[in-house]
Structures are given as C-alpha cells and as structure tokens.
Amino acid sequence: MPIRTASAQWQGNLTEGSGTVRTGKGGLSGNYSFKSRFEEGEGTNPEELIAAAHAGCFSMAFSKALADAGSTPTSVETTAKVHLDKTDAGMSVTRIDLETVGQVPGVDEAEFQKLAEAAKANCPISRLLSPGAEITLTARLAS
Structure with a gap:
C-alpha cells in the first residue's frame, strides 16, 4: 500500500504566526493560524x-x-x-x-x-x- 504524506510550514510565534498545510499530491492546501484553530479566524486547522x-x-x-x-x-x-x-x-x-x-x-x-x-x-x-x-x-x- 502507498504511504501518504502531507506537510506543514509555520512562521512566527504561536499566537501571531501563520502557516500553510499541503497534502503530498497537492490536492489540498490551505493557510492556518492561531485564530483559525482556536478562534473563528479564516483558514483551516x-x-x-x-x-x-x-x-x-x-x-x-x-x-x-x-x-x-x-x-x-x-x-x-x-x-x-x-x-x-x-x-x-x-x-x-x-x-x-x-x-x-x-x-x-x-x-x-x-x-x-x-x-x-x-x-x-x-x-x-x-x-x-x-x-x-x-x-x-x-x-x-x-x-
């Protein structure tokens, strides 16, 4: 069976930083941040x-x-x-x-x-x- 991958990149500190996530084949990618994870900000988590x-x-x-x-x-x-x-x-x-x-x-x-x-x-x-x-x-x- 194939091995599936994804990657994440983060810049800055926890509360003010931001990052991107991407699936290995590029089917999904999105931005994420403290606000998108712990509040109601735009982006994924x-x-x-x-x-x-x-x-x-x-x-x-x-x-x-x-x-x-x-x-x-x-x-x-x-x-x-x-x-x-x-x-x-x-x-x-x-x-x-x-x-x-x-x-x-x-x-x-x-x-x-x-x-x-x-x-x-x-x-x-x-x-x-x-x-x-x-x-x-x-x-x-x-x-």
Whole structure:
C-alpha cells in the first residue's frame, strides 16, 4: 500500500504566526493560524483536516459495507465534527460526531443502522482515533 504524506510550514510565534498545510499530491492546501484553530479566524486547522479525513474514510467504508450487503448506495454524505477541548493533559480531541445521510435503494432501516455502526467500527480513521476520542454516529436513511 502507498504511504501518504502531507506537510506543514509555520512562521512566527504561536499566537501571531501563520502557516500553510499541503497534502503530498497537492490536492489540498490551505493557510492556518492561531485564530483559525482556536478562534473563528479564516483558514483551516488540524482538527478540520482530521474531520475531513474521518468523514471521507467513513463514507467509503459505509459505501463498501452497503454494497457488500447487496444495497449499493446512490450517495453517502458524512459530516464529522471534531471537538477540541482543554483537559487536564492540555488541549485534546475529546469527541468526534459523525453525521451521515445515505440514499440507499433496497435497504431497510435496521440493516442501514447495523451497517453504519459496523462502518464506524471498521473505518481505519475511526480505529486510529477511537482509543483517544469518543466517536458518536447519527445515521439517517434518506427516502
């Protein structure tokens, strides 16, 4: 399997400095700063990038699980909300809320929920993050 890379560059001190992040193949790049991470400033931040990775990984894992069960989805749309909180150990990602909506012909609600939970448990990014952060899932079958 290929090894994936990304890079980050930072200039200045923590509160007044700024930086850029870039994925290895150049698909994503963006600016980040103290304000974009800890306030509401423009730019991205590491937690948003984790959210994007988790939403993408979960959507693919869920699509595969549905198709393997005989119900190929028309679409799976997932949002991940990463909670960065101050803890006794310092700033930590404490929780990630996954919210997904699937358009899946031929699947019933019970099977949809079962497969969504299985995808959450088996998504590589969920497996990476779950020892340190609670991961919740809200899955809705679109009609």
